Amino acid sequence: MDDLRALIALTSAKVCQFLLKTVTRGGGTALPGWVALTIDANLLTKVSKKIKHGSIIVTGTNGKTTTTRTLSSILKGAGFAVISNQAGSNLERGLISTASEHFKSLQRGKIDIAVWEVDEGFFPKIAPKINPKVVVITNLFRDQLDRYGEIDSVAHKWKTALENLSDQTWIVVNADDINVASLVVGSRPRTHFYGWSRGSQRKKALPHAAETHLCPRCGALLEIEDIFLSHYGTYYCPLCKYKSPELNTKIVSVKKMKVQKQLGNMVTQFTLKSADRCLNFTSVLPGEYNLYNLAAAFSAATILSIDPKIITTAISALKPPFGRGEIIQFRGRVLKFLLTKNPAGFNEAINVLHETKGKKKLLLALNDEIADGRDISWIWDVDMEKLANQTSVVVISGIRSEDLALRLKYANFYRESLVIEKDLSKAFKTLVALTKEGEMAYIIPTYTAMLQLRKALANWGVAPPIWQDRV
Amino acid sequence: MARPGLELTIVHFYPRLMNIYGDRGNVVALTQRCLKRGIKVKVTSITIGDRLDPKAIDIFFGGGGQDKQQAVVSKDLLKQASAVEEIVANKIPGLIICGTYQLFGRYFKTTTGQVIPGLGLLDLYTQASPQRKIGNVVVKLSQDLINLELIASFSPYLVGFENHSGETFIGSTVQPLGEVVLGTGNNSLDKTEGIVYHHVVGTYLHGPILPKNPHLADYLILAALMKKYGITRLDPLDDTEEKQAHQAAIKRAKQLQRRFPFLGL
Numbered sequence: 071m072d073d074l075r076a077l078i079a080l081t082s083a084k085v086c087q088f089l090l091k092t093v094t095r096g097g098g099t100a101l102p103g104w105v106a107l108t109i110d111a112n113l114l115t116k117v118s119k120k121i122k123h124g125s126i127i128v129t130g131t132n133g134k135t136t137t138t139r140t141l142s143s144i145l146k147g148a149g150f151a152v153i154s155n156q157a158g159s160n161l162e163r164g165l166i167s168t169a170s171e172h173f174k175s176l177q178r179g180k181i182d183i184a185v186w187e188v189d190e191g192f193f194p195k196i197a198p199k200i201n202p203k204v205v206v207i208t209n210l211f212r213d214q215l216d217r218y219g220e221i222d223s224v225a226h227k228w229k230t231a232l233e234n235l236s237d238q239t240w241i242v243v244n245a246d247d248i249n250v251a252s253l254v255v256g257s258r259p260r261t262h263f264y265g266w267s268r269g270s271q272r273k274k275a276l277p278h279a280a281e282t283h284l285c286p287r288c289g290a291l292l293e294i295e296d297i298f299l300s301h302y303g304t305y306y307c308p309l310c311k312y313k314s315p316e317l318n319t320k321i322v323s324v325k326k327m328k329v330q331k332q333l334g335n336m337v338t339q340f341t342l343k344s345a346d347r348c349l350n351f352t353s354v355l356p357g358e359y360n361l362y363n364l365a366a367a368f369s370a371a372t373i374l375s376i377d378p379k380i381i382t383t384a385i386s387a388l389k390p391p392f393g394r395g396e397i398i399q400f401r402g403r404v405l406k407f408l409l410t411k412n413p414a415g416f417n418e419a420i421n422v423l424h425e426t427k428g429k430k431k432l433l434l435a436l437n438d439e440i441a442d443g444r445d446i447s448w449i450w451d452v453d454m455e456k457l458a459n460q461t462s463v464v465v466i467s468g469i470r471s472e473d474l475a476l477r478l479k480y481a482n483f484y485r486e487s488l489v490i491e492k493d494l495s496k497a498f499k500t501l502v503a504l505t506k507e508g509e510m511a512y513i514i515p516t517y518t519a520m521l522q523l524r525k526a527l528a529n530w531g532v533a534p535p536i537w538q539d540r541v
Numbered sequence: 542m543a544r545p546g547l548e549l550t551i552v553h554f555y556p557r558l559m560n561i562y563g564d565r566g567n568v569v570a571l572t573q574r575c576l577k578r579g580i581k582v583k584v585t586s587i588t589i590g591d592r593l594d595p596k597a598i599d600i601f602f603g604g605g606g607q608d609k610q611q612a613v614v615s616k617d618l619l620k621q622a623s624a625v626e627e628i629v630a631n632k633i634p635g636l637i638i639c640g641t642y643q644l645f646g647r648y649f650k651t652t653t654g655q656v657i658p659g660l661g662l663l664d665l666y667t668q669a670s671p672q673r674k675i676g677n678v679v680v681k682l683s684q685d686l687i688n689l690e691l692i693a694s695f696s697p698y699l700v701g702f703e704n705h706s707g708e709t710f711i712g713s714t715v716q717p718l719g720e721v722v723l724g725t726g727n728n729s730l731d732k733t734e735g736i737v738y739h740h741v742v743g744t745y746l747h748g749p750i751l752p753k754n755p756h757l758a759d760y761l762i763l764a765a766l767m768k769k770y771g772i773t774r775l776d777p778l779d780d781t782e783e784k785q786a787h788q789a790a791i792k793r794a795k796q797l798q799r800r801f802p803f804l805g806l
Contacts, residue, residue, distance in 0.1 A: 212561065220561070220607040220608065221607065222607050222608065222609055276557075282557035282558050282588075282610070284609055284610070284613065289609070289613075291589060291613070438793070444675075444676065444677070444702070444797070445562070445675075445702045445704065445747065446702075447562045447563030447564075447566070447702060447747050447748055447749055448562075448563055449563065450563035450564075450565060450566030450569070450749055450752070451560075451563045451565065469793065470789075470793070471789075472782070472785045472786040472789040472790070473753070473786050473789070473790065475782050475785070475786070476752055476753065476782045476783060476785075476786040477566075477752070479782045480566070480569050480570060480573050480752060
């Protein structure tokens with residue numbers, strides 16, 4: 071860094087990181103960045119200019135971490151020197167903390183690409199500072215309404231932010247999510263749409279958590295053509311004839327298979343088709359949302375002309391990121407983490423549970439810290455009723471245990487199967503005690519509850535610390 | 542109250558357009574609390590273009606929504622103002638939340654001074670404000686309600702979560718639902734929250750409001766049974782989980798208030 075102020079800022083961050091690691095055994099993913107930004111507020115712009123081939127931003131409500139990790143993995147497989155904020159610290163200070171970890175390499179101009187996961191609320195502010203080569207938008211669901219306000223206001227801020235980006239920036243966007251597809255349709259040349267192959271006629275029903283959509287052009291009520299997953303689908307306007315965009319990358323031939331040797335048992339075989347390539351994949355990431363996340367990473371990699379073989383290898387070698395389908399073994403029990411933050415994510419976790427037969431053992435943990443969202447009413451938009459007959463044990467934990475217990479009562483869960491244990495470590499041990507050796511159990515926590523649990527597991531030496539979670 | 546053959550029809554106004562903040566949980570609570578008492582329940586809904594039948598409603602419910610959706614609903618509901626007027630005049634019980642609550646008032650004034658007419662069925666008006674009121678709310682119910690046995694036997698309070706920028710001012714012909722103990726409520730000037738008029742309850746409380754405040758749900762159910770069948774008493778239910786959630790939420794609201802007073806949370 072030729073700039074003295076930037077140099078001091080990043081050095082301070084480095085010192086801070088060192089202290090945190092030695093003194094507290096902590097991860098240092100946010101504080102160092104905050105320190106650096108206080109010294110030099112323009113740091114992100116300066117750092118971005120030092121990256122040889124530019125930066126990629128991944129934003130959206132759900133799927134950011136999985137998409138970011140997949141894309142980083144692909145680019146590393148292609149031989150690029152990549153930096154990425156993989157520990158999920160996706161505000162500006164998180165990005166700077168990551169940059170300061172690679173201080174020397176950045177100074178010597180040895181970093182090729184940055185893949186940044188960016189918080190959806192901060193995307194408008196951060197994007198112009200980075201001036202990215204590619205922006206990936208995964209989706210926009212109702213999430214933490216108390217923090218972000220209405221979906222429409224987030225969408226509006228994104229639209230303005232996207233319009234102010236350079237024409238050279240590629241936008242990779244989920245065509246099946248009307249909330250984000252409508253932000254870019256027809257407005258710029260470098261757009262790449264990914265989604266479920268049209269004509270597959272899945273005709274699923276809209277879940278309760280989905281709003282009725284209004285035409286982005288004329289405001290009339292949209293008609294649904296087909297629903298693939300949650301509110302992902304194709305729409306058209308009977309008034310002004312607005313239609314869902316055509317796909318550049320299609321998800322086709324999806325097949326779920328049970329594989330005995332595989333921990334967690336399920337793999338998904340699918341094909342991604344774009345103009346010049348058609349690749350088959352096998353993935354261990356759970357659920358169908360992840361197909362969209364993989365398609366997003368595939369699309370970005372295709373735009374960057376990455377060799378198809380490298381993409382296939384990277385995706386097939388993927389292990390689920392922390393808390394998102396991650397599997398941990400504890401005293402012979404197999405525990406799968408399914409992080410949830412909003413109705414869409416929880417409904418997806420329920421779909422994952424339905425993939426295998428038999429009654430499940432669960433630990434549900436609901437917190438309402440700022441990072442989780444203070445307003446927990448979203449649990450009533452989750453189709454909990456679908457789980458009522460699918461569980462034999464539910465351990466209820468977290469700060470808002472009582473609200474969760476009430477929700478399950480109204481969802482007609484058997485009272486005898488519910489155990490309330492507010493303390494997360496105790497709740498975890500209870501789940502283990504109620505699970506046999508060799509059996510699988512699921513942990514469905516909100517964000518801060520997941521962090522607390524993983525920290526406890528790391529302290530017991532059962533899982534690596536979150537901040538070590540790298541590709 | 543153990544009469545067989547009881548049935549109530551709950552009509553949900555615009556469930557797909559006004560369904561933000563988990564408000565559908567209120568319909569779930571009403572339904573379940575009826576079923577557990579052997580009362581059959583039919584849940585129907587209306588959407589844009591449908592016509593309300595005032596004779597076929599025992600309880601009505603309208604939730605909160607985003608601005609765009611609220612505007613669309615507003616246009617449609619105004620077309621049936623006389624049907625809604627008949628429902629309210631007939632003392633049919635209903636719960637209206639946030640955007641729907643505002644809609645039943647005289648008007649809504651935007652920040653640019655534009656006046657959007659409401660249904661004019663409740664003596665109140667709403668003024669848009671730049672300040673968003675977000676956070677946990679604890680309300681002490683008005684004395685008239687606390688005097689009711691089914692309310693007093695559970696709790697004199699309501700607990701919920703608000704998220705609105707509108708400031709609602711109520712007139713003298715409606716009663717407030719209660720007095721704000723924690724949070725903002727109708728507006729940042731007086732300490733009122735919500736309204737009660739005939740058996741229509743309007744409020745800014747999400748949460749959703751009824752699961753953690755089952756006494757309010759029972760108030761609506763009993764009003765419906767009284768109107769339809771002349772029933773005057775409701776069998777109590779085992780509200781252990783409801784009580785625990787109610788008290789835990791109040792405790793948490795107080796705890797958070799102490800933690801971040803400057804953030805208003």
